Amino acid sequence: MNTISETDAAPQAPIRTPKGWKRVGWQGVTANTPDAWNLAAYGGDARVGNIRIDNGETAGNAVMGVEIRWSRPKKALSAADLEKRLDQYLTSVDKGAKKQKLSADTKSKPLEDRRFPVRTARSFHWRVDRKGVGRIWHCAECGRLMIAQVVGAAKGDFQHLAHDVLASLECHSADPAWRPWSLYDLHTEVPADFTLKGKPQLLNIYVQLAFERAGTTDLVTVEQWGVASVQLRNAYLDEWFQEKNSAQESSLRYQSEETTIHGHTALAMTGRRWGLTYWGAQAIPQLTRLQLPAIHYAARIWECPETNKIFLIQSYTRRLDPTLVDRIVERTVCHPVPEEAS
Ligand SMILES: [Zn+2]
Ligand SMILES: [Zn+2]
Structure with a gap:
């Protein structure tokens, strides 16, 4: 299988496009x-x-x-x-x-x-x-x-x-291990062995893309909300996350800690899927098909004041893969990076 090692090349330089x-x-x-x-x-x-x-x-x-x-x-x-x-x-x-x-x-x-x-x-x-x-x-x-x-x-x-x-137009990315996905101001990359799962949500105010690693239960989701200040309404990121994630809160056990992403205050969540909801609904059928359930959970959430957007990236993996979500975060551009002074 094509797994991505930690010795991957550094993320590509931020995308620069002509004005307009x-x-x-x-x-x-x-x-x-x-x-x-x-x-x-x-x-x-x-x-x-x-x-x-x-x-x-x-x-x-x-x-x-x-x-x-x-x-x-x-x-x-x-x-x-x-x-x-x-x-x-x-x-x-x-x-x-x-x-x-x-x-x-x-x-x-x-x-x-x-x-x-x-x-x-x-x-x-x-x-x-x-x-x-x-x-x-x-x-x-x-x-x-x-x-x-x-x-x-x-x-x-x-x-x-x-x-x-x-x-x-480019028909393939410069780094064959990563595949770029850019739409509605969302610019992200996911490992090339992850393929699009289900129907993406593509709206100006909300973009959601889900990816699965072929033949496995590993899953990655990338979400972007527009108008962050309206979305957050003075709620802290952790409360907002719990509310947005309420459907699966009961099946997750995680610790969250404050971190910095692209210069912004952010939250990093790490934990496992847990409890009857997950085991009953998904994990047992997966076990009977001899697929390891994806129990390891990681998420990163941050608000970008420059673009007034909120980003949430989550991963569910069969094996502990603590850097996967961070490597996707590194490649998710939330605001244009100013040209370096030469
Ligand atoms: Zn090509
Ligand atoms: Zn930003």
Whole structure:
């Protein structure tokens, strides 16, 4: 099994994006997009999946965003394979246009980007009643076939913006042991052997992502609340935590102590799952399936006054893993770090 050792490389430098832009990350795919764009749709998993990040406009042509799809072909794709795949896509655009009695203008050519050796990537362009500017590539490192396009109004002049979005796209993270997740101002990373569990909650005021380590009961949750001052209403962090966590308070035994996270006052909780609730509902069925129950519990909670947000990261593991939650905390950026004076 792929376990993360304590000798991991240091966390990556905080994400820096141009002013007015932000980093979005999903299933290991990351891209810079304008601030106003948000995750609008997603599907699949790290192997085969897709996301759409857009400006949320619903008035006809004003919708603009980027669509990204990925899959993992069984074998490496040649330049000819890529061209063929892209031709199939552009043919479908053409057919769609004809159905609407419109004509399509499509183009594609090998992409010259210094990140890709020429001939393993292609750029393309299509125009019907909307316009798409995209690229397709097969990555030798992560094995993903990626197709990404920025789509907007046919008359829109967004060539420059599309280029900036597409050029910022990364199909895998620099550190293969960690996978970045960035959305709604939440920027975190979890070990790559943890996969998204269940349906995430994605709201401006509340984001919750849950991850499980494949084939085990190990679980990590990352939560972010907006408008911290309203949420806290003079309650101390520990009271607030107990209230938010009330559903499982009775099945947890933990000690909490004050600590500092990213310069803010924080609480660190360490303990175990306990009691009939947990044993009855989950642990016994897990034991009968010969899975070790995840009884070791750790949590970190902090308030970031700079961004007016509260962060809660919790881990449940089969084996004592006291640094897991802290390593995720290190990689969870709550406020922009000022540029170091040189
Ligand atoms: Zn890649
Ligand atoms: Zn902060």
